[in-house]
Amino acid sequence: MLTATGLTVHYGPREVLHQVDVTVESGELLAVLGANGSGKSTLLRATAGLVPSSGTVTINGRERGPLDIALVFQRIHLVGRRSALDNVCAGALGRLPLHRSLTPALFPREVREEAMACLERVGLADRAHDRAAGLSGGQQQRVAIARALCQRAPVVLADEPVSALDPAAAEQVLELLAELAHTERLAVLAVLHQPDLARRYADRVVGLRDGSVVLDGAPDQPVDSLYPHALLEIPS
Structure with missing residues (x-):
């Protein structure tokens, strides 16, 4: 690969x-x-x-x-004031038109559904609407991994x-x-x-x-x- x-x-x-x-x-x-x-x-x-x-x-x-290529770093680069779901949706930014990526509210429904599935995959669907800053370090890193999955990178x-x-x-x-x-x-x-x-x-x-x-x-x-x-x- x-x-x-x-x-x-x-x-x-x-x-x-x-x-x-x-x-x-x-x-x-x-x-x-x-x-x-x-x-x-x-x-x-x-x-x-x-x-x-x-x-x-x-x-x-x-x-x-x-x-x-999707990247996961030691320093967990999440937007703390945004929800876990919004942060995972950001993984799809590279394939969205600019006007749909200016704010999380404009993410298409199918992207939000895919992001939710990614959170489910890492065991955090129940924290989807929690602010990222309120999650533990391990949970934040799992959100970062879900974001990488949402990027669809091999x-x-x-x-x-x-x-x-x-x-x-x-x-x-x-x-x-x-x-x-x-x-x-x-x-x-x-x-x-x-x-x-x-x-x-x-x-x-x-x-x-x-x-x-x-x-x-x-x-x-x-x-x-x-x-x-x-x-x-x-x-x-």
């Missing part, structure tokens, strides 16, 4: 990503692990086209398009989606991402700080060190080599 080939990124004179090749199949959750500064988030941003890079990114064998990129969550909420979000990958046949790439979560929920793990891929395989393989001084990063 998603193929990134030869991705290289420089920040000024410093090369932070070097000739990285990554594939994510439809129906797969791929976890990207590595120490701080290893290039994990840069890989995700280069894949999404958010930072200048060399190399190629294709989806289903064709050049990446603006609606092909690829979801999640940049440290559970780093700000408590352990129970982190488990719920990773379980949801894995389930959506498997049942909706999405290609999901998740940058993680927690090797234990990757072992439990990922189908495959890619490890980065100093901007290069140093391992790619089963989620239960040893990852100690990715972390200097054998200090694995764990959720705070």
Whole structure:
């Protein structure tokens, strides 16, 4: 589904990503692990086209398009004063004419119905009309995932989606991402700080060190080599 080939990124004179090749199949959750500064988030941003890079990114064998990738971030970018439903509807903005996207009140009925179905999919239909700011961190992240579903993108990129969550909420979000990958046949790439979560929920793990891929395989393989001084990063 998603193929990134030869991705290289420089920040000024410093090369932070070097000739990285990554594939994510439809129906797969791929976890990207590595120490701080290893290039994990840069890989995700280069894949999404958010930072200048060399190399190629294709989806289903064709050049990446603006609606092909949905993003889920560590900082949960919801409009707090709007309802969960309005925030999920925003996932459809890319396919709506401008005059229908100026205010949530103008979202077509079919978009609101689809957004409600997405909230149902993440277990939050009963909170659809609650303000996003009143939801817990884990619930807000699930709303963000529902918004990504409403975008109808075949690829979801999640940049440290559970780093700000408590352990129970982190488990719920990773379980949801894995389930959506498997049942909706999405290609999901998740940058993680927690090797234990990757072992439990990922189908495959890619490890980065100093901007290069140093391992790619089963989620239960040893990852100690990715972390200097054998200090694995764990959720705070």
